[in-house]
Amino acid sequence: MLVFAKVVDLRGFAPAARQLGLTTSAVSRAVARLESHLGVKLLNRTTRSVSLTELGAEVYPGCARIAQTAREVSALAGRYAMVPQGRVRVSAPTVFGEVWLARQLPAFLARWPEVEVDLTLIDRMVDLADEGYDLAIRIATPGSLSPGLVARALFEMSYRLVAAPAYLAAHGEPQSPPELATHRCIYLGYGPFQDRLDFERDGHEPVSVRVRGPLTINNSKGILSTVEAGLGIGIVPDFTSAEALDGQRLRSLFPDWRLVGGYGVRTVHAVYSPSRFLPQKVRVLIDHLAAAGSAH
Incomplete structure (x- = not known):
């Protein structure tokens, strides 16, 4: 059910496989097992795309809720872990990432050796949920941040x-x-x-x-x-x-x-999707960047 929800969210077996750390064939087999267990067809498959069947559209919301509950349970465990660990996927504007952000990471990784950072430098506004990012850096004027995200100001730039x-x-x-x-x-x-x-x-x-x-x-x-x-x-x-x-x-x-x-002056923000439980690995990275920003 978790794999099926991810295939629907990312609109394909290959992107779901990349985010889940599985092979495309393993993802396809997982969905096939779910269809076999339920005795119904959930997805229409072509060489280029997948789409929900009528029943698949009714099944998906329940699977999505299960996936969200699983993420919250995992985040809750991470929140109370003694040592933050795991991979943090971060997106940032290219020049800012090269000049400022990348220089802050060696000290962070030395402080938290169980955390890995997957940094993507790209000059477009990524969709955190759809593209699987834990955190993004946005440089914005007042009122221009995307609604629906939690933002923490790091520093002002001019x-x-x-x-x-x-x-x-x-x-x-x-x-x-x-x-x-x-x-x-x-x-x-x-x-x-x-x-x-x-x-x-x-x-x-x-x-x-x-x-x-x-x-x-x-x-x-x-x-x-x-x-x-x-x-x-x-x-x-x-x-x-x-x-x-x-x-x-x-x-x-x-x-x-x-x-x-x-x-005019802009503010550098760390933004993330709202969640009841922010994973410790993300929290400590934001805290580190905020501390570095205060010395900017």
């Missing part, structure tokens, strides 16, 4: 304007946001990240500037590489530029001004 000393020596260092209009700027150039920069500063009127440049890149590490090469002034997340700024390969511009609007 965008910075950075430039290489060589570029500033050759083209001059802008002293205020309006001067950006005469410089080459490199930015993300999609969605809310367009060529308009909105600034605020305590005691001053807000400022909006249209910027231009020879290049837009949909990846902040790519922007950082071109900025370090002296191509222009880049607009990147603070976690992306921190190492280059600390190493004085780049300089930060307008530290007294705040970017708002499309490049």
Whole structure:
């Protein structure tokens, strides 16, 4: 019944087999045994897809409830285990995962050697339940998180304007946001990240500037590489530029001004599906990331 529910949830024998750690043939045999036991056909099978029969659609909700109860029992056991253990499947945006998240994992795995982390770096919003993830990292503006998920804020991130000393020596260092209009700027150039920069500063009127440049890149590490090469002034997340700024390969511009609007402050969240019992392996990972975020 658990295997049958998983096949229906993931719409196929192969994805169910991957998530259950079984072979596709073992999953097929399990469903066949259930059909034989009940004396009915539950699934219509083709080479490309499976679909529920009329009776299968009536049987599925009961099997799904059994599967959910089994997950809750397992989570309850994990919650009270002395040592968190097992695999945690995590999804995160590519650059954030490469630059910040991956660096937090060695210390976590040293602290909890019985836990394994399966990290997927992907620039799309995964469906935690359907795709079998325990945890996802989302960088969101207020009110933009998906409903129906539990979210824990890790830290706030902001965008910075950075430039290489060589570029500033050759083209001059802008002293205020309006001067950006005469410089080459490199930015993300999609969605809310367009060529308009909105600034605020305590005691001053807000400022909006249209910027231009020879290049837009949909990846902040790519922007950082071109900025370090002296191509222009880049607009990147603070976690992306921190190492280059600390190493004085780049300089930060307008530290007294705040970017708002499309490049406004965002919050990094750890999100997970609601459950009465959050497994210990997931809980300790979230706690570790929150502690690292507080030092950000």
